[in-house]
Every structure is written in structure tokens, then in C-alpha cells.
Amino acid sequence: MSEKKRFETQVINDEILAKLSLQNRYNFVNDNLRTILSEKEFKFLNQVQEFCLNYETKNKITHGPDEDIYDWVPDFGKEGYITRQTPYKCIDLNYEDYGMAIEFMRILALDNFDPQFAMSTGATVICINPIYAHHENVPVRLDALKELVTGQEVGCLLITEPERGSDAVHQLTTCDKQDDGSFLLNGEKIFNTNAPKAKWAVSYATAEKNQGNLMGQFLINTSWEGWNIERVNIPWTPKLFIGKERLKNLRVPKEYVLGGIGKGREHLFEGLIPERIAIAVRCISACWGALAHSTIYANMRRQFDKEILLFQGVGFTLADLWAKTAAITHGVLKFAEKYDEKVKKYGGNLPDPVAQSMVSSASQYKYICAKLAKEVCFESANSMGGAGVCDNTLMHDYIGVSRILEVVGGTKEVQKLIMSRGLRRLFKNL
Numbered sequence: 001m002s003e004k005k006r007f008e009t010q011v012i013n014d015e016i017l018a019k020l021s022l023q024n025r026y027n028f029v030n031d032n033l034r035t036i037l038s039e040k041e042f043k044f045l046n047q048v049q050e051f052c053l054n055y056e057t058k059n060k061i062t063h064g065p066d067e068d069i070y071d072w073v074p075d076f077g078k079e080g081y082i083t084r085q086t087p088y089k090c091i092d093l094n095y096e097d098y099g100m101a102i103e104f105m106r107i108l109a110l111d112n113f114d115p116q117f118a119m120s121t122g123a124t125v126i127c128i129n130p131i132y133a134h135h136e137n138v139p140v141r142l143d144a145l146k147e148l149v150t151g152q153e154v155g156c157l158l159i160t161e162p163e164r165g166s167d168a169v170h171q172l173t174t175c176d177k178q179d180d181g182s183f184l185l186n187g188e189k190i191f192n193t194n195a196p197k198a199k200w201a202v203s204y205a206t207a208e209k210n211q212g213n214l215m216g217q218f219l220i221n222t223s224w225e226g227w228n229i230e231r232v233n234i235p236w237t238p239k240l241f242i243g244k245e246r247l248k249n250l251r252v253p254k255e256y257v258l259g260g261i262g263k264g265r266e267h268l269f270e271g272l273i274p275e276r277i278a279i280a281v282r283c284i285s286a287c288w289g290a291l292a293h294s295t296i297y298a299n300m301r302r303q304f305d306k307e308i309l310l311f312q313g314v315g316f317t318l319a320d321l322w323a324k325t326a327a328i329t330h331g332v333l334k335f336a337e338k339y340d341e342k343v344k345k346y347g348g349n350l351p352d353p354v355a356q357s358m359v360s361s362a363s364q365y366k367y368i369c370a371k372l373a374k375e376v377c378f379e380s381a382n383s384m385g386g387a388g389v390c391d392n393t394l395m396h397d398y399i400g401v402s403r404i405l406e407v408v409g410g411t412k413e414v415q416k417l418i419m420s421r422g423l424r425r426l427f428k429n430l
């Protein structure tokens with residue numbers, strides 16, 4: 001077998017390239033976060049980092065263009081690193097470390113290891129969450145859940161349609177209830193991360209086009225007749241498989257219906273808080289990954305006879321990005337910890353006022369973190385000059401992923417729309 005290629009041509013010198021190792025990037029992140037993480041969070045972060053380091057070495061992973069990130073899913077699944085949002089007792093897993101703050105640590109470690117891989121696990125998680133919330137101990141749902149959580153299979157979520165993106169509640173994909181309780185799905189979905197690689201999909205559809213109140217939620221095995229898929233090419237994230245699906249008389253048996261007509265909208269909204277916190281966390285993780293690269297590089301690269309970090313143009317830029325990243329990390333972490341507290345207290349069914357306030361906060365963090373990732377990834381790369389935009393490091397992945405993080409889970413305009421409604425609600429409460 002030929003040696004896997006990490007890059008086309010080496011641009012960065014041997015000494016700097018060696019210093020940019022995953023171990024050193026983890027050390028940089030750990031030195032930054034050690035004091036603000038709880039003992040439990042830091043221990044779990046180190047545990048996932050250790051796994052990634054060994055995995056990278058053992059499998060000679062280069063993060064080069066000829067690797068398939070989906071090959072890694074089963075190994076990470078076996079370790080319990082696809083999701084840690086709950087203990088998953090219903091499928092006999094009972095993880096000791098779980099919750100949104102622990103999930104933060106999982107994402108951070110995976111994102112530093114490989115940002116596109118971290119993003120693909122996130123798309124499986126948004127398929128897992130609705131199955132977990134609505135499995136009702138139905139065996140086929142539990143089986144699907146176990147396959148996804150343990151990494152035996154990949155999952156995807158189908159909300160977006162070619163003609164309905166931001167306006168996700170006025171869907172055109174229809175669901176027709178049959179006499180035996182099954183549903184026939186017809187319509188098109190698009191931009192669904194992982195879909196071409198996924199065995200399981202969770203999809204929304206409506207009994208009447210454009211009627212948000214008549215939506216249902218369905219678990220689909222992608223081997224069923226009526227599932228037709230093409231891959232959508234997103235050049236910013238070339239290793240991710242994104243799908244465009246045509247659902248043609250796709251029959252969903254009764255036991256796979258996660259929410260019947262009228263339940264879809266509620267299920268859609270309940271998933272938004274954890275989804276948006278997770279996106280905010282991925283943005284923050286990308287910032288740390290980019291900063292680790294640029295800090296190491298700027299401390300070693302010499303121009304005009306000194307290290308470029310010592311020029312204010314570089315050093316002060318990185319200091320500015322570092323301050324913003326650290327401060328927002330504290331905010332997101334606190335919010336994740338508070339979310340865990342509320343879920344523990346209310347058993348997952350957050351009372352309306354708490355849920356509404358958390359929806360606004362999740363939008364605030366998604367909005368501000370995506371903006372920050374755009375700035376930090378782009379400017380960190382610039383501070384590295386040509387080395388920041390070539391293929392020798394993960395910097396180009398960070399720029400690509402930060403481009404996508406702005407769009408997924410709702411664009412900044414949609415987040416502002418949600419937040420402005422929150423301001424209206426607060427005023428009405430006065």
C-alpha cells in the first residue's frame with residue numbers, strides 16, 4: 001500500500017511543522033482551560049485527547065486528502081466518543097461522564113484532532129437526539145439508537161428542503177397516513193450532513209404543504225425503497241458527505257413514527273437548544289485550534305531577524321483574538337453547565353419560561369460564536385502568511401469549517417430574528 005500523503009508539497013520547515021503536533025496543540029488548549037474547567041471536565045478532556053493522540057499515531061493518520069473520516073466512526077463509537085449528552089441507560093451504556101459540558105470537552109478534543117470529523121459526529125448527534133427523546137422503548141428505535149451512539153452506523157437529520165431553508169416550519173415534503181398507521185413520504189430534502197453515508201435518518205414532513213402545525217417526525221432506514229440520494233459538493237468541507245434526497249412514496253412503518261401529525265413542530269423546537277449549543281462549542285473549538293496553530297507558528301517563524309510574534313501587527317492581533325476566544329469560552333461553558341443543571345432538575349422537560357429563555361441564549365451563543373470563529377480562523381491564518389492558507393496544517397480546514405458554521409443551524413439573520421422575538425417577549429412580561 002502506498003504511503004498516505006499529508007500534503008502536496010512541504011511549505012513549512014521541519015522544525016515548525018514538528019512543533020505544530022497535536023500533542024503541542026492540546027498542551028496549548030489545556031494550559032488555557034485548566035483553571036476554568038472542573039476537575040471532572042478536565043479529566044474527561046484529557047481522556048479523549050489521549051485517545052485521539054494514540055489513534056492518530058497508531059493509524060498513521062495524516063489528515064491528508066485521501067483519508068475517509070467516516071472510517072474512524074466505529075472506533076470512536078466503541079470508546080463512547082460520538083456523543084455524551086446523556087448516559088444512554090436505555091441502551092445499556094450508562095456513561096459515567098455525560099451532559100452538555102462533557103459534550104463540550106468531547107467536541108473540543110475531536111475538533112483539535114480533525115475539524116471535519118468532529119462536524120460529522122455532530123450531524124449524527126442531531127439524528128440521535130430525537131430518537132433518544134422519543135424512543136418510547138420501541139425495539140426498532142432502540143436498535144437504531146444503539147447503532148448510532150456506538151458508532152456502528154452514521155446518522156443524519158433532514159429538515160432543510162430546496163425551497164425551504166430558513167423557513168423550516170413551512171415544509172413542502174408531505175406525509176400521508178395509511179390505514180395500517182404507516183406513512184408515505186414524498187418530497188425533497190437538501191444539505192443534510194452525513195446523509196450519503198448514513199443508515200439512519202430522522203426527517204420532518206407535513207400532512208399539508210406549508211402547514212407547520214401538521215408536521216410529523218419520522219425515523220427512516222435509508223435502505224428502504226423510495227430513498228434516492230445524491231451527494232452535494234461543499235468545497236469548504238470536502239471530506240463531509242452532504243446529501244440531497246428525493247423521497248418517493250417512502251413508506252415509514254408505524255413503529256418508526258417518532259411524532260405523528262401535529263407533533264413535528266414541537267419536536268423540531270425541542271432539539272434546537274442542544275443543537276445550537278453544540279454548534280457554538282464547535283465554533284469555539286475551531287477558534288482554539290486556529291489559535292494553537294498561529295501561536296506556535298508566530299513564536300517560531302522569523303522575519304526581519306526576529307520572531308513575527310514580536311511585531312505588534314502579529315502579536316497584538318493574536319492577543320486580541322485570544323482574549324475574545326477565552327472570554328466567550330467561559331460564557332459558553334457556563335451556559336452548558338447551567339443547561340445540564342436544568343435538565344437534571346426537570347428531567348429533560350424544561351418548563352416553558354426556562355426553555356424560552358434558553359432558546360434565546362442558545363441563539364445568542366450560536367450567533368456570537370459563529371462570528372468569532374469567522375474572525376479568529378481567518379485572522380489566525382493571515383498571521384501565518386502563506387503557511388496559513390496552504391495544505392500543510394489543519395488551518396485550511398478551520399477556515400472552511402468556520403465558513404460552514406455560519407450557515408448550519410440557522411444563519412445569523414435567523415438567530416437575530418429569534419433573539420428579537422425574545423426581546424419582544426421580555427417586554428411583554430414587564
Ligand SMILES: Cc1cc2nc3c(=O)[nH]c(=O)nc-3n(C[C@H](O)[C@H](O)[C@H](O)COP(=O)(O)OP(=O)(O)OC[C@H]3O[C@@H](n4cnc5c(N)ncnc54)[C@H](O)[C@@H]3O)c2cc1C
Pocket residue numbers: 123156157158159160162164165166167190191192193194234242404407408409410411412413414417
Ligand atoms: C454544509 C451544510 C450542512 C448542513 N447540514 C444540514 C443538516 O444536517 N440538516 C439540515 O436539515 N440542514 C442542514 N443544512 C442546511 C442549513 O441549515 C440551511 O442552509 C440554512 O438553514 C439556510 O437555509 P438556505 O440555505 O435555504 O438559505 P435561505 O433560507 O434561502 O437564506 C438565504 C439568505 O437569506 C437570509 N434570510 C432568510 N430568511 C430571512 C429573514 N427572515 N430575515 C433576514 N434574512 C433572512 C439568510 O440569512 C441567508 O443569508 C446544512 C447546510 C450546509 C451549508
